[in-house]
Amino acid sequence: MLDADFDSALDAANELARAWLSGTDERPVTPSADAAAVLASLPVELPAAGLEPAAVLRELSACAEPGLAGTGSGRYLALVTGGVLPSALGADWLVSAWDQNASFGELYPAAVAIEHAAGRWILDLLDLPAEAAVGFTTGAQGANTATLLAARNAVLAAHDHDVEARGLQGAPRVNVVLGDEQHSTVFRSLRFAGLGADTAIRIPTDRRGRMIPSALRAALETLDGPTIVYAQAGNVNGGGFDPIAKIADIVDERRSRRSVEDTWFHIDGAFGLWVRAGNRYRALATGSERADSWTCDAHKWLNVPYDCGISIVRDPEVLARAIGLQAAYLPTPGGIPNPVDLVPEASRRARGIPVWAAIRALGRDGTATMIDRSCDRATELAGRLRHVVGVQVRAAVINQIIIRCAATPTQSADERTQAVLAAVLGEGICHPSSTVWKGEFGIRLSVSNWRTDEDDVNAIVASIERAVVGSA
Numbered sequence: 001m002l003d004a005d006f007d008s009a010l011d012a013a014n015e016l017a018r019a020w021l022s023g024t025d026e027r028p029v030t031p032s033a034d035a036a037a038v039l040a041s042l043p044v045e046l047p048a049a050g051l052e053p054a055a056v057l058r059e060l061s062a063c064a065e066p067g068l069a070g071t072g073s074g075r076y077l078a079l080v081t082g083g084v085l086p087s088a089l090g091a092d093w094l095v096s097a098w099d100q101n102a103s104f105g106e107l108y109p110a111a112v113a114i115e116h117a118a119g120r121w122i123l124d125l126l127d128l129p130a131e132a133a134v135g136f137t138t139g140a141q142g143a144n145t146a147t148l149l150a151a152r153n154a155v156l157a158a159h160d161h162d163v164e165a166r167g168l169q170g171a172p173r174v175n176v177v178l179g180d181e182q183h184s185t186v187f188r189s190l191r192f193a194g195l196g197a198d199t200a201i202r203i204p205t206d207r208r209g210r211m212i213p214s215a216l217r218a219a220l221e222t223l224d225g226p227t228i229v230y231a232q233a234g235n236v237n238g239g240g241f242d243p244i245a246k247i248a249d250i251v252d253e254r255r256s257r258r259s260v261e262d263t264w265f266h267i268d269g270a271f272g273l274w275v276r277a278g279n280r281y282r283a284l285a286t287g288s289e290r291a292d293s294w295t296c297d298a299h300k301w302l303n304v305p306y307d308c309g310i311s312i313v314r315d316p317e318v319l320a321r322a323i324g325l326q327a328a329y330l331p332t333p334g335g336i337p338n339p340v341d342l343v344p345e346a347s348r349r350a351r352g353i354p355v356w357a358a359i360r361a362l363g364r365d366g367t368a369t370m371i372d373r374s375c376d377r378a379t380e381l382a383g384r385l386r387h388v389v390g391v392q393v394r395a396a397v398i399n400q401i402i403i404r405c406a407a408t409p410t411q412s413a414d415e416r417t418q419a420v421l422a423a424v425l426g427e428g429i430c431h432p433s434s435t436v437w438k439g440e441f442g443i444r445l446s447v448s449n450w451r452t453d454e455d456d457v458n459a460i461v462a463s464i465e466r467a468v469v470g471s472a
């Protein structure tokens with residue numbers, strides 16, 4: 001059905017969205033329907049006749065709601081899930097209404113300028129070099145890939161191999177050195193980049209998942225040729241940070257031994273880099289400013305809607321050569337780079353605009369408070385869980401917690417932990433997720449939503465306590 005009745009569609013969307021958001025605190029955080037059930041509720045046959053837009057949205061909402069997770073709740077703790085700030089949500093709606101192709105500044109000046117301004121604020125908040133290029137990718141996976149392509153091409157260029165022209169045909173081997181707790185998306189990016197996931201040299205980590213610097217130094221001493229070194233700011237399980245400043249020193253030692261500039265240093269800080277915008281745990285990421293590229297995520301701790309990652313590369317020309325659409329770095333008038341030279345997409349949504357709105361609403365102080373507050377809530381939560389009989393806190397760093405349950409005469413620790421997680425999810429008060437940490441099944445709790453407050457902490461503890469008592 002084609003008509004220009006935006007009003008009734010937007011009124012319906014507004015009403016449905018507000019009803020969804022206002023029910024966040026009352027509704028179970030776990031979906032009541034699985035994907036198969038939601039699919040079964042959707043029309044199977046493609047209807048011959050269309051429907052007026054408001055009716056479409058009501059039908060959509062009715063089918064979707066049973067299968068929606070309560071990601072907006074302060075008790076939603078799965079993966080690393082930020083909620084949505086009102087400013088970011090409103091801006092996201094405008095992005096759709098404006099429908100700009102945020103790739104080319106000459107055609108879509110507002111979208112490109114606002115994303116550029118958002119990028120500058122990101123560099124400021126994270127205290128990274130002001131000259132770096134900031135691209136808004138779909139997530140940290142995309143950012144890990146974009147930055148890896150820049151890294152790969154740069155270290156090979158130092159050996160006179162032009163990847164842009166020749167690809168990897170006849171290229172020297174690229175050493176990729178990373179901690180054995182590096183996030184799985186980095187290995188996927190290595191596959192995308194033609195470097196192979198299994199060729200990475202894995203450096204052992206300690207009990208918190210942090211790379212052991214002496215092992216890195218020993219490995220680098222044996223490696224010749226183009227080399228990319230990874231560090232991680234925030235382990236997705238235990239929250240641990242690689243010793244970034246020490247790793248930066250080791251990278252510099254290698255550089256000073258060599259005559260070619262063939263070492264690249266990247267930091268994946270999908271959520272952990274945000275501690276640099278806070279006050280409490282900044283020190284954990286000290287030295288990050290010495291890297292060549294960085295991965296971060298706005299849809300995690302900045303609490304903008306999915307999908308919004310952040311890829312940052314110190315030298316914009318290196319990035320543009322590797323992934324840009326033009327042969328060289330061609331800024332738009334006014335010195336603003338075209339996003340088409342910053343991310344691997346051509347046409348794209350202006351996903352950086354909700355980032356701008358979130359930061360504008362929070363300000364520097366509000367951003368710091370939001371990050372520190374999550375860490376405080378997580379510390380409180382871990383402290384309370386330590387006092388629940390039968391619960392062991394296996395890790396608790398910044399906003400990440402892992403717990404596990406003690407064995408009973410009839411259940412192994414793994415079995416009981418699984419039973420407790422199932423009971424918690426069944427109750428629907430809070431939504432942790434599962435993991436395997438240091439070979440043991442665990443329950444992960446990630447406090448990344450701006451809304452998590454003391455009442456939420458009380459409710460989460462009570463829910464876990466009930467499940468633990470019930471499992472004894």
Ligand SMILES: Cc1ncc(COP(=O)(O)O)c(C=O)c1O
Nearest residue numbers: 080139140141183185236270297
């Ligand atoms: C360290 C790290 N890197 C990368 C990712 C992937 O992020 P995304 O799902 O946004 O692509 C995550 C996700 O949790 C992460 O923790």
